[in-house]
Amino acid sequence: MAQHRHIEFEQGWSNIQKGITKLIRILEGEPEPEFHSDEYMNIYTIIYDMCNQRSDYSQQLYDKYRKVIEDYIIQTVSPSLREKHDEDMLRDLVKRWDNHKVLVRWLSRLFHYVDRHFVLRSKIPIPTLDEVGLSCFLDLVYHEMQSTATKVVLALIHKEREGEQIDRALMKNVLDIYVENGMGTYEEDFESFMLEDTASYYSRKASRWIEEDSCSHYMLKVEECLKRERERVTHYLHSSTEPKVVEKIQNELLVMVAKNRLENEHSGCCALLRDDKKNDLSRIYSLYHPIPQRLGRVADLFKKHITEERNALIKQADDATTNQLLIELHNKYMVYVTECFQNHTLFHKALKEAFEILRSQGGSEKLFL
Incomplete structure (x- = not known):
């Protein structure tokens, strides 16, 4: 200029x-x-x-x-x-x-x-x-x-x-x-309060639902809640919030009530296996899959149920038919392993261990390897 x-x-x-x-x-x-x-x-x-x-x-x-x-x-x-x-x-x-x-x-x-x-x-x-x-x-x-x-x-x-x-x-x-x-601002001034509020909200829901609902209906509600919360993230929460809010929901609706829901005599895992509720078992697997310790409990209940069925079968069947019936029982629950539990190693192991005693007694070892 x-x-x-x-x-x-x-x-x-x-x-x-x-x-x-x-x-x-x-x-x-x-x-x-x-x-x-x-x-x-x-x-x-x-x-x-x-x-x-x-x-x-x-x-x-x-x-x-x-x-x-x-x-x-x-x-x-x-x-x-x-x-x-x-x-x-x-x-x-x-x-x-x-x-x-x-x-x-x-x-x-x-x-x-x-x-x-x-x-x-x-x-x-x-x-x-x-x-x-x-x-x-x-x-x-x-x-x-x-x-x-x-x-x-x-x-x-x-x-x-x-x-x-x-x-x-x-x-x-x-x-x-x-x-x-700043993300620090978002996390400190909003997200921390939202996560605390989320935990309180779903803790209250869990307390009510375990009184009202069977295990199947309860898991349907959990599945829907997780779906809606993930959808909520896509619409207005920051993407980094999703794993944190999902963890809160999993803890309140799945971890804290695992014993009550999974081991319920009338509607828990064993009841669902007894009644051949494959869709419900698939849902339980899907919900607990991200929670290794609780998924292990599902596998334990799977093993427990098979072991009880196996023992009942051995008591009731005569020697001539026992072997064939055991093969059929094994095949039946292999379908659960592949269809409901996505071939997860925990459930292969549970199925194998449920028949382990037969191998140790010199039974049909080759059929259950």
């Missing part, structure tokens, strides 16, 4: 302030003509000149940039949010966050030369204009509103779990605010 004019700070800032006021009015939906490129270039040039003259106002412009954003938040954004509640507050929070990002983007362009001339050349590291702008929202809006926002979001998740329709797009937009301010 050519020789720069000298601009006194108050004179220059007055012109810059007019442009900023217009931008804010546009964001607030006030009647204003479009912000044209010549207006942008005029402000940019004023800032450029104020940074390149003998009286370098870079520091003052940097400080004013922050104050403009802080004043807008304190005078307009925060009062608007404080007067709203529940979903209306969430909607306004999303709107204010979106507007804030637009404002910071525009101001960072107008003040771009301050970044180049002052921030990047500073001997002591200082935040860039983008960082300053976003930290203003974090300090003045997010830190005040996040606790309330988290409670509202958790209440909406509870409603959805109970079968009510909620605005999933709104939920995603709100939670994106947490994520965009």
Whole structure:
């Protein structure tokens, strides 16, 4: 550029302030003509000149940039949010966050030369204009509103779990605010509370369902819960939340009640084997497969049931038919191993051990290897 004019700070800032006021009015939906490129270039040039003259106002412009954003938040954004509640507050929070990002983007362009001339050349590291702008929202809006926002979001998740329709797009937009301010922010300020709430919710459900439902109906409910929670992640939770929320559900609905459900005399694993409920057994296998210790208990019950059937068969059959009946029993439960338990080694081992005593007694060893 050519020789720069000298601009006194108050004179220059007055012109810059007019442009900023217009931008804010546009964001607030006030009647204003479009912000044209010549207006942008005029402000940019004023800032450029104020940074390149003998009286370098870079520091003052940097400080004013922050104050403009802080004043807008304190005078307009925060009062608007404080007067709203529940979903209306969430909607306004999303709107204010979106507007804030637009404002910071525009101001960072107008003040771009301050970044180049002052921030990047500073001997002591200082935040860039983008960082300053976003930290203003974090300090003045997010830190005040996040606790309330988290409670509202958790209440909406509870409603959805109970079968009510909620605005999933709104939920995603709100939670994106947490994520965009850092995964640590999302995990500490939202996810930790959501996981705690999830554990409490499903603990209550488990207590009620084990009183109301057979093992088969209970496992159907667990399967549906896991499906819905995974779906919930795809719609509005961060993908990293899925394994954590699944683990909470597995612990409350499967691990903590394993003995009650799996060993129930009337509807547990042995009853399902007795009644040839292959679909239900497949579901139990699928649900407990990710939980090795509890899957081992399913295999133990499988072995226990086969052993009891084998012993009953030996007592009832005569010597001439015992061998053939044992072969049929073995083949019957091999179908369970392949169809219900997906050829898992635990169940092959359980089947093998259930017939082990026959081999040790010199029985039909080759038939059960």
